[in-house]
Amino acid sequence: xxxxxxxGGKVGLNLARELIRNEREVTLVExxxxxxxxxxxxxxxxxxxxxxxxxxxxxxxxxQRADLVVAVTGDDExxxxxxxxxxxKYLCERIIARCNNPRNLQHFKLLGVQPAVSATDLIxxxxxxxxxxxxxxxxxxxxDEKLEIIEVExxxxxxxxxxxxxxxxxxDGSLIISVLPRGxxxxxxxxxxxxxxxxxxxxxxxxxxxxxxxAQFSPNxxxx
Amino acid sequence: xxxxxxxxxxxxxxxxxxxxxxxxxxxxxxxxxxSHERLDAGQPTSWEDAGGRxxxxxxxxxxxxxxxxxxxxxxxIAATRGDNTNxxxxxxxQKRFGxxxxxxxxxxxxxxxxxxxxxxxxxxxxxxxxxxxxxxVTEAAASH
Numbered sequence: 001x002x003x004x005x006x007x008g009g010k011v012g013l014n015l016a017r018e019l020i021r022n023e024r025e026v027t028l029v030e031x032x033x034x035x036x037x038x039x040x041x042x043x044x045x046x047x048x049x050x051x052x053x054x055x056x057x058x059x060x061x062x063x064q065r066a067d068l069v070v071a072v073t074g075d076d077e078x079x080x081x082x083x084x085x086x087x088x089k090y091l092c093e094r095i096i097a098r099c100n101n102p103r104n105l106q107h108f109k110l111l112g113v114q115p116a117v118s119a120t121d122l123i124x125x126x127x128x129x130x131x132x133x134x135x136x137x138x139x140x141x142x143x144d145e146k147l148e149i150i151e152v153e154x155x156x157x158x159x160x161x162x163x164x165x166x167x168x169x170x171x172d173g174s175l176i177i178s179v180l181p182r183g184x185x186x187x188x189x190x191x192x193x194x195x196x197x198x199x200x201x202x203x204x205x206x207x208x209x210x211x212x213x214x215a216q217f218s219p220n221x222x223x224x
Numbered sequence: 225x226x227x228x229x230x231x232x233x234x235x236x237x238x239x240x241x242x243x244x245x246x247x248x249x250x251x252x253x254x255x256x257x258x259s260h261e262r263l264d265a266g267q268p269t270s271w272e273d274a275g276g277r278x279x280x281x282x283x284x285x286x287x288x289x290x291x292x293x294x295x296x297x298x299x300x301i302a303a304t305r306g307d308n309t310n311x312x313x314x315x316x317x318q319k320r321f322g323x324x325x326x327x328x329x330x331x332x333x334x335x336x337x338x339x340x341x342x343x344x345x346x347x348x349x350x351x352x353x354x355x356x357x358x359x360x361v362t363e364a365a366a367s368h
Contacts, residue, residue: 053308055334077284077308089338107284107312110320 004029004066006052006082007073008039011098015070020046027061053078055085063090072098076107083113109143136214139202148207149177154199155219166191168216173206228253228297228323230283230313231304235329235349237262239301244276248299251277253292283313294321303329311335314344 001024005012008030016028020043028043029052030036036049050057052073063069069086071079076099083095099105099118108116125138140149154161160168165176179193180186180200195201203213225248229240232254240263244250252263252271257280263271271278281288283304294300300317302310307330314328327345330336336348 053335054332055338075308077306077312080312081308085335085338088342104284106286107316111312111315 001025001067002062002065003027003068003070004058004061004063004086005070005072007071007079007098008032008035008047009072009074011072012070013039015072016043016046029057029061053081055089058082058085058090063092066090066092068092068094068096070096070098074100076100076104079116080104080108080111080113084111087112135218136210141207143207146207147204149202149204150210150213151180151200151202152213152217154195154197154201154217156197157220158197158217160195160216161197163195164191165189165193165195168195170203170216171209171212174209174213175204176201177204178202225249225298226251226293226296227299227301228292228294228317229301229303230254230289230292231302231310231329232256232259232262232278233303233305234262236301236303237265239303240276241267244274249275249277251279251293251297253279253281253283253288254304255280255282283309284316286316289313289316289321294323297321297323299323299325299327301327301329307332307335311339311344318344 003019003024003026005016005026006029008028012028016026019026026046028039028047029050030039030047031051033049036047039047048061052058063086069083069092071082073079079097083097086092086095095113097108097113097116099108099116102118102120105116105118108114135153135155137151138148139151176189178186178201179189179195182198205213227243227248227250229236229250230253232240232252236252240250240252260271260278263276263278267274277293279288279292281291294317300323302314304310310328310330314326317323318326327347330339330346330348331350333348333351336346336351340346
């Protein structure tokens with residue numbers, strides 16, 4: 001597998017190092033001359049100097065035969081355009097882009113640059129997971145497939161507390177796929193499994209149904 | 225016609241002024257408030273008094289584009305100093321807001337050509353400059 005990594009900052013350099021350690025063929029592209037010279041001491045021929053948004057630089061790096069292009073510069077415009085030309089001009093099968101400002105994620109989506117990885121969003125999700133503010137955590141979002149998986153805690157006095165899975169009034173397009181009792185291993189519930197306060201449940205649902213789910217599981221039937 | 229110009233540098237401000245003089249509605253978006261001075265320079269009245277609009281904001285921020293009136297724009301001109309910003313914001317105007325005519329300043333000849341093939345109306349001053357230099361060299365050589 002041949003990988004081109006554009007952007008030799010902390011993310012790009014460490015990525016290139018790890019890939020090389022895993023015996024992948026890698027070329028790192030860095031446009032800042034001093035950073036390039038420093039990296040070149042370590043990576044030698046595996047780093048090239050140039051602006052990775054320019055076509056001739058990508059071609060010199062061998063983009064025609066690249067299996068994967070990873071754009072991790074500190075500039076979202078650059079990352080979007082590098083991946084766009086990799087995919088649409090050079091027909092590279094796999095791309096991965098770094099999104100520095102989560103507000104730009106919509107632009108990555110608009111131009112089909114997926115997956116786009118936002119460290120800020122990843123950390124925010126982790127914070128949500130560790131500190132569930134409203135008892136609901138998005139575990140998986142698949143917008144194209146119109147599918148989400150959420151984790152929700154069953155509050156004291158919730159409408160669903162004490163009911164069996166079959167009796168909980170969930171809207172069409174949603175399904176409880178797992179129950180995680182406090183301190184015990186999770187399992188796939190049966191229709192007669194009773195849901196207790198403090199349990200966490202995983203629900204697969206169509207996007208937009210969250211309010212109906214939280215209505216069933218929030219403490220005392222609150223809806224935030 | 226409503227013309228939205230993103231980037232009030234030498235190119236953007238000149239095109240904005242001539243579009244306004246030609247009777248179009250013109251709105252200009254630039255992240256630098258001081259760039260407004262270019263729009264006033266050499267004019268008898270201020271840009272606003274002449275009927276122009278000016279919004280301070282970053283090109284690829286949706287809120288800034290909305291404030292500058294992108295939803296009413298018939299013609300969109302991307303003329304910031306950055307090729308990558310121009311190419312991205314032009315595609316946002318075209319694909320997200322469905323602006324009819326999108327014109328993009330691209331300095332890099334190779335990408336100007338490729339994005340033109342993809343349906344963007346690109347203008348590459350570097351390419352024009354190279355052609356003029358080549359012409360001048362040919363003429364100078366012939367006159368010897």
